[in-house]
Amino acid sequence: MSYIPHTAMETQQMLAEIGVDAIDELFRAVPPTHRFPKLDLPPPMSEMEVAAEMLAISEANDHAQDFAIFRGAGAYHHFIPTVVNHMLLRGEFYTAYTPYQPEISQGTLQATYEYQSMMCALTGMDAANASHYDGATSLAEAVTVALEVARHRRKKVILSHAIHPQYREVARTYHRGRDIRIIGDRGRGEIVDLMEMLDENTAMLAVQYPDFFGQIDDMTALADAVHEAGALLVMVANPMALSIFKSPGELGADIVVGEGQPMGVPLGFGGPYLGYFAIRQKYVRRIAGRIIGETLDADGKRAFVMTLRPREQDIKRERASSNICTNQGLMALSASVYMTLMGKNGLRKVGELNYHKAHYAANEISRLDGYSVDMSKPFFNEFVVACPRPIADINKALLEQGIIGGYDLGQHYFHLEDRMLLCVTEMNAKDEIDRLVEILGGLN
Amino acid sequence: MLQPLIYDIGSPGRMGVNLPECDVPKVELPAALMREELPLPEVGEVQVVRHFVKLSKLNYSIDQGLYPLGSCTMKYNPKINEDAARLPGFAQLHPLTDESGSQGALFLMHELQQWLGEISGFEAVSLTPAAGAQGEFAGILMIRQYHIDRGEGQRDLILVPNSAHGTNPATVTMAGMEVLELPSNNKGNVDMDALHAACEGELRDRIAGMMITVPSTLGLFEETILEVIATVHDAGGLMYMDGANMNALMAAVKPGALGFDVMHYNLHKTFSTPHGGGGPGSGAVGVNEKLAPYLPGPIVEIVEDGTADREEPVGATYQVARNARSNDGRPNGSPLQTSAGEAVEPPLYGFVMPEKSIGRMKAFHGNFGMHLRAYAYIRVYGDSGIRDVTRYAVLNANYLRAKLMQTYKVPYPRYCGHEFVLEGHFDDAEDVHALDISKRLMDYGFHPPTNYFPLIVPEALLIEPTETETKADLDEFVAAMERIAEEARDDPELLRNAPHTAPVRRLDEVRAAKELVLCCAPAKAAASV
Amino acid sequence: MGEWKTPAELKYAETDEWFAVDGNMVTIGITDYAQDQLNDIVYVEFRDAGDTVDAGDSFGEVESVKAASELYTAVAGEIAEVNMSLEDAPETVNADPFGAGWMVKISASDLSPLDGLMDAAAYDSYCDSR
Numbered sequence A: 001m002s003y004i005p006h007t008a009m010e011t012q013q014m015l016a017e018i019g020v021d022a023i024d025e026l027f028r029a030v031p032p033t034h035r036f037p038k039l040d041l042p043p044p045m046s047e048m049e050v051a052a053e054m055l056a057i058s059e060a061n062d063h064a065q066d067f068a069i070f071r072g073a074g075a076y077h078h079f080i081p082t083v084v085n086h087m088l089l090r091g092e093f094y095t096a097y098t099p100y101q102p103e104i105s106q107g108t109l110q111a112t113y114e115y116q117s118m119m120c121a122l123t124g125m126d127a128a129n130a131s132h133y134d135g136a137t138s139l140a141e142a143v144t145v146a147l148e149v150a151r152h153r154r155k156k157v158i159l160s161h162a163i164h165p166q167y168r169e170v171a172r173t174y175h176r177g178r179d180i181r182i183i184g185d186r187g188r189g190e191i192v193d194l195m196e197m198l199d200e201n202t203a204m205l206a207v208q209y210p211d212f213f214g215q216i217d218d219m220t221a222l223a224d225a226v227h228e229a230g231a232l233l234v235m236v237a238n239p240m241a242l243s244i245f246k247s248p249g250e251l252g253a254d255i256v257v258g259e260g261q262p263m264g265v266p267l268g269f270g271g272p273y274l275g276y277f278a279i280r281q282k283y284v285r286r287i288a289g290r291i292i293g294e295t296l297d298a299d300g301k302r303a304f305v306m307t308l309r310p311r312e313q314d315i316k317r318e319r320a321s322s323n324i325c326t327n328q329g330l331m332a333l334s335a336s337v338y339m340t341l342m343g344k345n346g347l348r349k350v351g352e353l354n355y356h357k358a359h360y361a362a363n364e365i366s367r368l369d370g371y372s373v374d375m376s377k378p379f380f381n382e383f384v385v386a387c388p389r390p391i392a393d394i395n396k397a398l399l400e401q402g403i404i405g406g407y408d409l410g411q412h413y414f415h416l417e418d419r420m421l422l423c424v425t426e427m428n429a430k431d432e433i434d435r436l437v438e439i440l441g442g443l444n
Numbered sequence B: 001m002l003q004p005l006i007y008d009i010g011s012p013g014r015m016g017v018n019l020p021e022c023d024v025p026k027v028e029l030p031a032a033l034m035r036e037e038l039p040l041p042e043v044g045e046v047q048v049v050r051h052f053v054k055l056s057k058l059n060y061s062i063d064q065g066l067y068p069l070g071s072c073t074m075k076y077n078p079k080i081n082e083d084a085a086r087l088p089g090f091a092q093l094h095p096l097t098d099e100s101g102s103q104g105a106l107f108l109m110h111e112l113q114q115w116l117g118e119i120s121g122f123e124a125v126s127l128t129p130a131a132g133a134q135g136e137f138a139g140i141l142m143i144r145q146y147h148i149d150r151g152e153g154q155r156d157l158i159l160v161p162n163s164a165h166g167t168n169p170a171t172v173t174m175a176g177m178e179v180l181e182l183p184s185n186n187k188g189n190v191d192m193d194a195l196h197a198a199c200e201g202e203l204r205d206r207i208a209g210m211m212i213t214v215p216s217t218l219g220l221f222e223e224t225i226l227e228v229i230a231t232v233h234d235a236g237g238l239m240y241m242d243g244a245n246m247n248a249l250m251a252a253v254k255p256g257a258l259g260f261d262v263m264h265y266n267l268h269k270t271f272s273t274p275h276g277g278g279g280p281g282s283g284a285v286g287v288n289e290k291l292a293p294y295l296p297g298p299i300v301e302i303v304e305d306g307t308a309d310r311e312e313p314v315g316a317t318y319q320v321a322r323n324a325r326s327n328d329g330r331p332n333g334s335p336l337q338t339s340a341g342e343a344v345e346p347p348l349y350g351f352v353m354p355e356k357s358i359g360r361m362k363a364f365h366g367n368f369g370m371h372l373r374a375y376a377y378i379r380v381y382g383d384s385g386i387r388d389v390t391r392y393a394v395l396n397a398n399y400l401r402a403k404l405m406q407t408y409k410v411p412y413p414r415y416c417g418h419e420f421v422l423e424g425h426f427d428d429a430e431d432v433h434a435l436d437i438s439k440r441l442m443d444y445g446f447h448p449p450t451n452y453f454p455l456i457v458p459e460a461l462l463i464e465p466t467e468t469e470t471k472a473d474l475d476e477f478v479a480a481m482e483r484i485a486e487e488a489r490d491d492p493e494l495l496r497n498a499p500h501t502a503p504v505r506r507l508d509e510v511r512a513a514k515e516l517v518l519c520c521a522p523a524k525a526a527a528s529v
Numbered sequence C: 001m002g003e004w005k006t007p008a009e010l011k012y013a014e015t016d017e018w019f020a021v022d023g024n025m026v027t028i029g030i031t032d033y034a035q036d037q038l039n040d041i042v043y044v045e046f047r048d049a050g051d052t053v054d055a056g057d058s059f060g061e062v063e064s065v066k067a068a069s070e071l072y073t074a075v076a077g078e079i080a081e082v083n084m085s086l087e088d089a090p091e092t093v094n095a096d097p098f099g100a101g102w103m104v105k106i107s108a109s110d111l112s113p114l115d116g117l118m119d120a121a122a123y124d125s126y127c128d129s130r
């Protein structure tokens, strides 16, 4: 019976203690007409067979071990030091749950506190929570915070169209039931355009940094304009870019959210990832989800505990601002181990590698006939390439040569037909980039 | 402090990782955009490993022993699931890979959708929600939209019993609707008079639905469930089942067959995906045909039939996936053979957005790493095993209950499902509370039960052993609980000061909440701009 | 039972606020019973001075480590003054709920809703029965 340890003898003893003859009798409260339906599921399988099946299914996918990947668009292929996985595989971490009992959960609590601290360091914020589900839900939760800060008197939310399209979709799903307006999808998404949308009814304005197209704007003027309008500036930031670029805190952001996946979490077909959420001290009580704080135990020893608990659904119930309970704790641990290993110098170095390699690729591609690269603004590790053919055709040709090409922007932005968003990271060696350039050159 | 903070064990210039040199010509960095400070730790690999190993040892976990945290289904997390999740074909698969290159993953999600639908009797399933709470949110948004589309947008009330988990009422508010709380009666069932009054009174036209947990958060199967469902349906409302407690229901009853319209599963409870110190979870939602068009997307469907016969033994289905790879023109894989030896084309799986979808709950397609673990789990157990999971979970809970009833007050006199609640206090030891019992359990080497939930039982201790515990383990737990009951009378201070053997003693939570130290000082350097 | 203080000159609401009247100025706080139930209060938050409130509206919130409680006014009017000192020293509400722990003063437009509140004796027996 796989992971059920009972012997027939024990089962009998237990039934006798309960005072019934058979397990079935324990289900009397279930309406008899509906009791014990047959399940049409496959028969049991041995561990050996399941392992073989999982391998076979997994190999029916085009993964990064067999293919060179130049695709990002919200999920990034980065190097993960092996120590991360080894720490994650410790049952003490992954088979525990939410640290409701701090006396026997100091491991999770301290690791999470350190994660929060490192996220503050990276973003330039004062406090971070223990995670949201992913970057998109973090953004949706930031909208809630901004509405609360405005005491629901401001009803307009501006999301730049250069924010990941799926993030904007999620923010819309989250706020379907509310009487607010989410705008910003149309237009060029230039900073000046966004500024024009601000008014006294605006609760927040969000931009992505680097934006969905990989580019970086100086946000300081925008931050001033947002604050002047009495709204909050939310930045959706790629934490990997923050290794070298100015922190959102320095640029004037009030809330910084984003996808923590680039830091130690594998691509994993889109999840589990982790949404990070960091905020200025002033608004710390508006944060949703778990937060770990430092305190002392009865002997005066430093220790950690979940704090600001009354904000949460289990205490505040229908008055809570979010229903989040389980978060992405283990992924926060990944990020924590990753950031610790990389540290001050390593992370900067990874950031620089991304920058140089992406620029090398961009420069090379821009020389190809029929291609042009948008280098109008600084960029990090992603950039937009206008191609001489439909992206689907190009990607098909690349795939045949073992390369997963860029993201087809025409899928979401009709004015960006025949443009692909290419991503180059430290994982792409020079010869891989050269091969990409060569194949592209042959496709003009 | 037991283990110094990582920031306190570094030395300037130290690094925990070796990185390759840059193999392309370097370009100039845009100086005006660069940051100056990056206040991260500076530690070597050995220190990092020791740091996290030492931290890990301060945790209690399932791998160490019984973790009877009620409502959380802390069952053993099979190791093979972890191996499977780390296969390169899963771990290194980009979420925006073309469908032709992710047929294996899509196949797996499709199978899991089918199996979850079968287990709970629902028409369609979306795997996208990231946790139970997100599944609830999806469910209530679907109900809301369903009414709006029928021109009944005035239906804005969701009935929620007072025994409900906090996520239920919080969800209702998030969806822009209102909670109408229902009392429970002395048998732990919903108070039917109150339900009828709500559904048949002047609010009738505003009833959008009801959220109810089955078995309830008291671990009790709602005896009047069919009447509850009929009453709400009669009023025009839909029924949401909080499926956190599915471990008590598999092959015992199908919620869809009872008449529920929508429910969420917690893959991280019932289907063994690890709790990870607080997550990740996975909160798939199942719906009947009324709500199927509203499911959050994307979901996986067969977009092009293959010639593979769906009646083939499921044991062969993985080969369908394996061979699907030949679709993209790559050389790998020979065509699938049927048992009769004919070559067949596998079906083509694809993501689709349901017709009237409430939208996306998160980016990409849910916590796929949890989907594949749940898949492996269901595969290991199969039809008969899944049935046993529930049977033995219920057996273990009733056994503990029967034993503990001799020492503790157990409020509801009937058999429980996979968990039960007892009152953690004694008339002749008034100063001892449920919390003290919990803390003392740590000294006996156990994780405490859930404290103070559900809210309707005073001094509640909600105990859920799960099916993966042996009788011997349960007996040891009972022995500890009995000793603690004696200690409560003989030496209450011993309990009130417990734990005595845990890494730290009780914490000053008031200090934590007042001083609000949420980030350590060296990391703050960057924030003070 | 009844170990808490209940000054005779005040009016009391079922939601555990007390109301003191001076002309049309109504001072509001929470009762000794309420502070005792909440235990260590770690945070208070009030609406801004100058805001207008209706009878039955929430004017703020108190938090302990285990609970959060909404605060309600029985009278409508403009919030004339807010006890800012509580923001830094919320424990004052525990120490002196009827004195230094007062919360807001409302310049009331109509005092009549106060007639519907409990007097000290009624509030005492109400608490005893909980």
Ligand SMILES: Cc1ncc(COP(=O)(O)O)c(C=O)c1O
Binding pocket: A324, A325, A326, B071, B072, B131, B132, B133, B134, B165, B167, B213, B217, B242, B244, B245, B266, B281, B282, B283
């Ligand atoms: C009864 C019940 N409902 C809902 C939830 C919420 O699930 P999750 O934590 O996965 O969001 C829980 C879990 O804690 C629960 O016990």
